[in-house]
Amino acid sequence: MTKPVNRAREIAADVTDGRTTAVAAAKAALGRIDAAKALNAVVTTDPARTLADAAAVDDRLRAGEKLPLAGVPIVVKDNIWAAGWRVTQGSRLFADFIAPQDAIAIERLRKAGAVVVGIGATSEFASKGVTTSPLFGPTRHPLDPALTPGGSSGGPAVAVAAGLVPLAIGTDAGGSSRRPPAHVGVAGFKPSYGAIPYGPGFAEPFFGLSVIAPIAADVADIALAFEAMAGADPRDPDSAGIAQEAQDIVDLRIAFSPRLGLDVAVDDVVANGLVSAVARLAAAGLPVSQRDPVWPTGATEEAIMPLQHAGLAALYGEAFRREPAVFDPDIAKQIERGLSWSGAEVAGALLASAAIAKAFAALFGEIDLLLTPTVPCVAWPLAQLGPDMIGGKAASPRAHAVFTPFVNHARLPAISIPCGADRRGLPFGLQIIAARGRDRMLLDAAREIEAILRT
Known part of the structure; x- marks a missing residue:
């Protein structure tokens, strides 16, 4: 490379x-x-x-x-x-x-x-x-x-x-x-x-x-x-300004969550690599505790996926009905599933999304940065949707994606930086998450964490 x-x-x-x-x-x-x-x-x-x-x-x-x-x-x-x-x-x-x-x-x-x-x-x-x-x-x-x-x-x-x-x-x-x-x-x-x-x-x-x-x-x-x-623009009503922040990283409340509080499999090389990285940060003087988010019952990616399926169906359902072969077969399955969801099921996914955001908000009332794996595994064969195994267990096609979607549903900033590699040299990452609107603080802290991990 x-x-x-x-x-x-x-x-x-x-x-x-x-x-x-x-x-x-x-x-x-x-x-x-x-x-x-x-x-x-x-x-x-x-x-x-x-x-x-x-x-x-x-x-x-x-x-x-x-x-x-x-x-x-x-x-x-x-x-x-x-x-x-x-x-x-x-x-x-x-x-x-x-x-x-x-x-x-x-x-x-x-x-x-x-x-x-x-x-x-x-x-x-x-x-x-x-x-x-x-x-x-x-x-x-x-x-x-x-x-x-x-x-x-x-x-x-x-x-x-x-x-x-x-x-x-x-x-x-x-x-x-x-x-x-x-x-x-x-x-x-x-x-x-x-x-x-x-x-x-x-x-x-x-x-x-x-x-x-x-x-x-x-x-x-x-x-x-x-x-x-960055910065608000009237053409996007959801856009907003982001505050300037200056805070010494040693004054930040930093927590490490090895599995983001989820019952999910992680390959040993990734789990051990994250523990080693966090130990290096602690040795460099950063105050890192261990803390998991407390999720509502039923908080899984499956609970929120109806939003993606329904969104695709709303936009492309008619084209799919006319000519399904035009689409990637995997996307066609998502559209077909989206066409089948009831309004109540989509509303349930919206409620699950809101509950995830509230759980993250409670956590970031008590900490400033959360460290997690970005991925539970390294890269897998080109023709597969995901690896066959993660952490010694059979893996579903989305098991590789477990640590990132909740962050989107909470609308938080997060960055992935290189953290290690397996014996073949295939990399994995450390995800650093902060409260919404604290993007500049997150980037400043990530730069310092990056420097520590590169030494």
């Missing part, structure tokens, strides 16, 4: 100071993408558009503009609008769709000087825990092409892990931009719901859950991207 030569902040400094140009940075990224086609991480490129955008950045710098992301090449997930680009959601229904405008987040990144160099692969409608789609096929793990990076933001995560770009933008409605980074050894940040405006873009099947999520090699680049994208 090739690591990036430069981080986003280093490229921006080099372009700003004239040591290179945005055009040169874009050409280099396009060359790396072309050389890594076998990974299937970047599914669409438009070199003429990219180089014209890069030239415009160079012109802006010559005119005296200050651009915090000057010339930084970015990959944008294939469900986020980037004006003039083909954006398909990995679906045959949108195979020829050209985004008519930028999503607010992409508009802000361009304003900061970033240059879109490609569109990153996603599963159809970003609704699957692996990255494969009817249009583009599977995205491959950069360490082993026989394995999946997970999903649904597998393309953006692999683009960063393979050194194609220093920064990629995904979405996260249940862990889609935390689990793939954990599996490939990079960082992925799910902001508080509303911290980064969402849309304009496709209708969203994940009601009140999905967020724009930066992925990078380290926390500093994620923080740089977050600052470029």
